[in-house]
Amino acid sequence: MDLSLIIMQLLSGIALGAVLVITALGLTIVFGMLGVVNFAHGALFMIGAYAGLYLASLTGSFWWGLLLAPILIGAFGMLIEFVLIRRLYGRSIDDPLLLTFGLSYVLVEGVRIVFGSDGIPFPTPPQLIGVLDLGIGFFPRYRLFVIALVAVVLLALWLALEKTRIGLIVRAGARDPTIMQVLGVDIGRVWLAIFGLGVGLAALGGVLAGPMRSVNPEMGSLVLAEAFVVTVIGGLGSIVGAVVAGLMVGISISMVALFAPEMATIVMFALMAVVLLIRPQGLFGVRGRTA
Amino acid sequence: MTHPSGGEVLAKPAPSGLDRILDHRVLLSIVVLAILPWLLPSKALAVNVLIYGVVVMGYNLLFGYTGLLSFGQAAFFGAGAYFTGIAIGRYGVPWFVAVALAVLLSTCLAAVIGIISTRTRGIYFSMVTLALAQLVYYVALQAASFTGGENGLRGFTVDRISLLGLQVNFLDPVNKYYVLMAFAALAMWFQSRILNSPFGAVIEAIRENEQRARACGYDVERSKLVVFMLSGAISSLGGCMLALHLSIVPLDILHYQTSGMIVMMVLLGGARSFFGPFVGAASFLILEDVISLWTPHWQIFVGAIFVLFVLFLPKGIWGTLLDAIGIGKARR
Numbered sequence: 001m002d003l004s005l006i007i008m009q010l011l012s013g014i015a016l017g018a019v020l021v022i023t024a025l026g027l028t029i030v031f032g033m034l035g036v037v038n039f040a041h042g043a044l045f046m047i048g049a050y051a052g053l054y055l056a057s058l059t060g061s062f063w064w065g066l067l068l069a070p071i072l073i074g075a076f077g078m079l080i081e082f083v084l085i086r087r088l089y090g091r092s093i094d095d096p097l098l099l100t101f102g103l104s105y106v107l108v109e110g111v112r113i114v115f116g117s118d119g120i121p122f123p124t125p126p127q128l129i130g131v132l133d134l135g136i137g138f139f140p141r142y143r144l145f146v147i148a149l150v151a152v153v154l155l156a157l158w159l160a161l162e163k164t165r166i167g168l169i170v171r172a173g174a175r176d177p178t179i180m181q182v183l184g185v186d187i188g189r190v191w192l193a194i195f196g197l198g199v200g201l202a203a204l205g206g207v208l209a210g211p212m213r214s215v216n217p218e219m220g221s222l223v224l225a226e227a228f229v230v231t232v233i234g235g236l237g238s239i240v241g242a243v244v245a246g247l248m249v250g251i252s253i254s255m256v257a258l259f260a261p262e263m264a265t266i267v268m269f270a271l272m273a274v275v276l277l278i279r280p281q282g283l284f285g286v287r288g289r290t291a
Numbered sequence: 292m293t294h295p296s297g298g299e300v301l302a303k304p305a306p307s308g309l310d311r312i313l314d315h316r317v318l319l320s321i322v323v324l325a326i327l328p329w330l331l332p333s334k335a336l337a338v339n340v341l342i343y344g345v346v347v348m349g350y351n352l353l354f355g356y357t358g359l360l361s362f363g364q365a366a367f368f369g370a371g372a373y374f375t376g377i378a379i380g381r382y383g384v385p386w387f388v389a390v391a392l393a394v395l396l397s398t399c400l401a402a403v404i405g406i407i408s409t410r411t412r413g414i415y416f417s418m419v420t421l422a423l424a425q426l427v428y429y430v431a432l433q434a435a436s437f438t439g440g441e442n443g444l445r446g447f448t449v450d451r452i453s454l455l456g457l458q459v460n461f462l463d464p465v466n467k468y469y470v471l472m473a474f475a476a477l478a479m480w481f482q483s484r485i486l487n488s489p490f491g492a493v494i495e496a497i498r499e500n501e502q503r504a505r506a507c508g509y510d511v512e513r514s515k516l517v518v519f520m521l522s523g524a525i526s527s528l529g530g531c532m533l534a535l536h537l538s539i540v541p542l543d544i545l546h547y548q549t550s551g552m553i554v555m556m557v558l559l560g561g562a563r564s565f566f567g568p569f570v571g572a573a574s575f576l577i578l579e580d581v582i583s584l585w586t587p588h589w590q591i592f593v594g595a596i597f598v599l600f601v602l603f604l605p606k607g608i609w610g611t612l613l614d615a616i617g618i619g620k621a622r623r
Contacts, residue, residue, distance in 0.1 A: 031414070037414045037417070037418065084598070084602070087602060088601075088602075091605075093413060093414060094360045094414075094417075095601060095605070097360065097414065097417060098360075098554065098558065098597075098601045099598055099601045099602065101362075101551055101554065101597075102555070102594045102595070102597035102598040102601060103594065103598055104594070105551075105590050105591070105593060105594025105597065106590075106591050106594035106595050106598070108590070109588050109590040109591035109594065110591060112588060113588050113591070221546075221547065221548070224421075225421060225422055225425045225547065228418040228419075228421060228422050229422050231418070232415065232418055232419055232422065236414070236415060236418075262433050263433075265429040265432075265433070266426060266429050266430060266433070269422055269423065269425065269426035269429070270426070272419070272422055272423075273407050273423070273426075276407050276408075276410060276411065276419065277407065277410070280410040280411055280415075
């Protein structure tokens with residue numbers, strides 16, 4: 001087993017982790033602000049992939065799909081918040097979770113009705129087909145693009161949260177929504193926007209994952225479990241936690257796949273169990289809220 | 292009813308006639324289940340109501356009475372079924388020994404998952420139980436030499452059983468129903484005993500106010516672990532019943548969709564009511580049966596109905612009914 005192979009596998013792990021980071025980030029931001037865990041997150045990831053595929057074939061360009069699918073599905077997410085989830089604030093914290101679980105049933109079956117139950121191949125955009133010579137080995141161009149794009153999105157999110165007035169409101173709202181209302185901020189609108197953002201990130205994850213996995217109505221269920229594992233390891237509500245844990249899980253999966261392929265699907269759960277035994281609140285979680 | 296330490300646990304209201312009847316909830320439930328095969332359109336449906344009723348009843352102990360929303364109950368349902376099948380098919384163990392063994396092993400599995408998951412609270416608990424149950428699913432998928440992998444577990448048909456020297460043809464649907472009903476009755480008796488015990492009052496106290504229960508001196512963490520194991524044990528018995536009934540164990544039984552179905556059933560019927568799980572299992576399965584007659588996409592309707600229940604009828608069919616005729620909390 002030579003070093004270059006291990007480095008290439010590490011890069012694969014980072015590409016895999018990048019998609020996990022984007023998906024888990026959507027989950028964790030919504031929880032941090034609204035205190036809602038969206039069980040339909042995996043289904044919305046899947047719908048994002050289908051929307052990207054559909055829009056790409058409609059416009060003839062992958063790039064329109066990549067740009068428009070997260071926006072459209074994000075808007076759909078805002079509709080979900082406005083029509084359904086808004087009614088449940090102030091009720092048991094289990095209720096939004098149960099509702100979004102039922103919703104995921106509806107969404108998955110809806111996609112089956114429209115697009116059929118079979119998987120559909122998601123073509124890689126022509127500009128990104130093939131491999132790039134990195135000096136130590138060849139690496140798929142598309143995966144490098146995924147890593148780069150996720151890095152850009154993370155940077156943009158960080159800047160928006162830390163350096164803008166809106167980001168300030170969002171961060172303050174996560175700390176204490178009541179005080180924000182007293183100060184004259186319409187917290188309902190902030191929550192609406194954040195839920196849309198979270199769902200949009202899930203959809204972006206779906207479009208990015210499309211060319212790397214096959215697109216089928218069931219793809220969301222594995223993604224949901226993965227996103228849960230990442231957020232639990234990182235600490236629910238923690239953005240840094242989602243990034244670190246996402247990369248950690250991605251790299252562990254691809255490294256284990258190299259040495260013991262049959263353990264690859266199991267390793268992330270084992271990782272989560274170990275983290276929970278040592279730090280029940282997750283690596284970057286705050287004690288008291290969830291553990 | 293007094294707690295061993297001397298304190299009063301439940302304030303008993305003056306018993307009315309209705310209350311006195313409901314004192315015998317196990318007996319009443321058994322009577323309803325005994326005539327069920329003649330109320331439903333098919334015997335196969337009745338057997339499924341029985342099996343899922345037991346699984347959901349065990350889950351109700353955890354979600355309804357203790358307030359812990361687990362999304363991983365399929366692990367114990369599946370474990371009961373797989374252990375029964377493996378014990379009979381691979382090791383030639385008599386069927387009743389296999390069932391006892393399967394429940395025991397599933398309870399051990401529940402202990403392991405419980406130790407990890409009961410360290411967390413609130414929404415974390417739901418996510419962690421889902422993830423750990425998915426771990427069980429992938430382990431079963433990988434350990435194909437034991438479990439049959441994707442094809443499911445086969446080759447352990449129980450066609451004839453002897454009861455007290457009496458040979459019963461287990462392939463006959465009516466015989467099968469009543470043999471399995473004996474298991475359901477046992478599970479109901481066990482659950483009723485738990486709920487009537489001081490421990491039953493403790494888990495309800497944890498649901499109502501965890502901090503106060505802790506301040507009263509109860510070991511909340513240990514009680515959660517114990518209830519997690521009891522719940523897993525009862526649900527695994529449902530798994531054993533499924534294995535005996537189907538003679539195969541499909542891999543899907545372990546998937547989190549099955550856990551979700553259990554959650555749906557308990558909510559449709561009514562969490563925190565004794566007979567609610569059976570009502571929930573029956574409504575879900577009848578709904579599935581009826582809708583799939585005219586469309587293969589029954590899940591879209593079931594999902595939508597579930598969403599409506601969460602929004603407008605969170606106590607479920609049975610719970611709302613009990614409320615409407617004014618039956619107190621302590622008597623359900």
